[in-house]
Amino acid sequence: MSDTPNRPAPASPTPPAAPPRKHRGRWIVLVLILLALIALVVVHVLRGKKPARGAAPQVVTVAPATLGSMPVTLDALGTVTPTATVTVLPQLSGYLTEVGYREGQDVVKGQFLAQIDPRQYEISKEQAEAQLAKDRASLAQARADLDRYTQLNEKKSIAEQTYSDQKFLVAQDEAAVKSDLATIKQYELDLIYCHITAPVSGRVGLRLVDPGNYVTASSSTGIAVITTMKPTTVQFTVPQNSLSSVLQRVNAGAKLPITIFNSENTKQLATGTLYAISNQMATATGTVTLRASVPNDDEALFPNEFVNVRLLVDTMQNSVLVPTPAVQSGAPGDYVYLVNANNTVSVHKVTLGPSDGQHTVITAGLTAGQQVVTDGLDRLNDGTKIQPSTGKPGSAHGASAARMGNASHAHANAAASTGSAASATPAASGASAAETADAASQAS
Incomplete structure (x- = not known):
């Protein structure tokens, strides 16, 4: 019997567990089924979608560009x-004794308006006439003495100095007579000034002064104002x-x-x-x-x-004219919607001339006979399909409104903008008609 103790044999390594193939295959099947369902839904949606219908044409009003005359005006x-507006002022001082006009009366040149008391000027005239008579008598006496001195001087019977002095005396008396005559004329003019008449024909304003007032030549109020x-x-x-x-x-x-x-x-x-x-x-x-x-x-x-x-x-003669509502302003500048042969519209830039509110002159960019859209412009774009109409009542209303708007403009350029503003209502009505036609076509 061996003394070596019994040792347990080393354990062999445990093999790894096999993967759950059954569960993995189940997940793959579920994913494939899910993808198939998604594909079926997509195909169903794509097949069930109805084909898009083309947009219905817009109903608009069109009008041709014509040749005509256009007045060029300034407002x-x-x-x-x-x-004439004349303030009648007194030429001299005195009491006003009479006023011969009625307020608001039409008068003619030379018609009597007012009377200043003339008595003091009549007295002065009489004094001047008396002085004239006195000076004329002195002149007659001096002339008679001069005739006598002339005869004596020829015979050398008087001194030469006496003869010369007499001639100077006659000249002085003649000057005095002329001065008296001028003074008399001055008083005669004063008497004319006392009788105030209308300097021009016209209408008298409200009364500025009443009889009994003392007026002076320096008065700024005046007797009356005639226009x-x-x-x-x-x-x-x-x-x-x-x-x-x-x-x-x-x-x-x-x-x-x-x-x-x-x-x-x-x-x-x-x-x-x-x-x-x-x-x-x-x-x-x-x-x-x-x-x-x-x-x-x-x-x-x-x-x-x-x-x-x-x-x-x-x-301006033979000018290209379009209805004012057809002219638009925006990013391209001034433009119109030009009607093409295939019943589409295109943005067409133009150069504007004068306008009378109803029509506007196109100086460049358009020729006579071309069709432009005048109503229903708010839903148009470049290339929009349209259904033209030329007998729409709204257009006539728009032209009438444009003419009424033109009556209140202050300048020629303002007249065009007023005409465009006046056409806003018919344009809106045109858009409404287009929407109605579109809705009807979709409902069908």
Whole structure:
């Protein structure tokens, strides 16, 4: 028996556990099923989506560009300026004994207005006449003595000094007579001044002085104020940038007509003709003053009244005209929506000329006969499909509104903007019609 103790044999290493193949395969199957479901949903969604329908064409109003004439006008604020406004002042002092006019009365030149007490001037005239008689008698005596001294001097019977002195005495008496005559004329003029008459024809204002008052030649109030009512003038200003065209026409001999409207620019009051241009420019405002003559036979214009003036400078012939609502302003500048042959629109840049509110001149960028959109512009873009219409009532309304808006503009450029503003309502109505047509097509 061996003494060696029994030792346990070394344990062999434990082999690694096998992976759970069954669970891994299950997860792969679930992922594949999930991906298949997602693919099916995507395919179903893609197949179930309806094809997009094309946008319905926009219903708009179109109008052709035409050839016509366009008046070139300047609009300005003016003031009725009478040809004469006279304050009748007394030429001498005295008590006012009579007033011969009625307040607001129309008078003619030379008509009696007032009377100053003439008695003191009549007395002075009589004194001057008496002095004249005295001086004439002295002159007659001096002339008689001169005749006698002349005969004696020829015979050398008197001294030469006596003869010379007598000639000087005759000259002095003749001067005294002339002075008396001048004094008498002065008093006669004073008597004329006592009888005050109208220096011009016109309308008398309110009474400034009553009988019994003492008036003086230094009085600034005056007896009456007379203003000429007809003919009259209208004074207005134009900007310096517009002066060259006016001067060109005036220097060519043209008589430029003006039309005058009331302060609200709603009613025509009178017509006239430009006749004067100031010789200096106002540096503070950059304007020059013009004056027009107006007959004013019906006295529709009142002195110092504020009015609106429209000056016809020229008339452009054979110009390309489009309705003012067709003209738009934006990032491209001034443009119109031009109707293409395939019933689409394109943004077309143009150069604008004058406007009368209803039509605007296109100086470049458009030719007569081309179609432009005048109503329904708010939903248009470059390339938009349209359905043209030429007989839409809204367009007629827009043109009428533009003409009414033009009545209140102060300048030619303001007239175009006013016409565009007036066409906002029909444009909105055109857009509403387009929306209705689009909704109907989608509902069908």
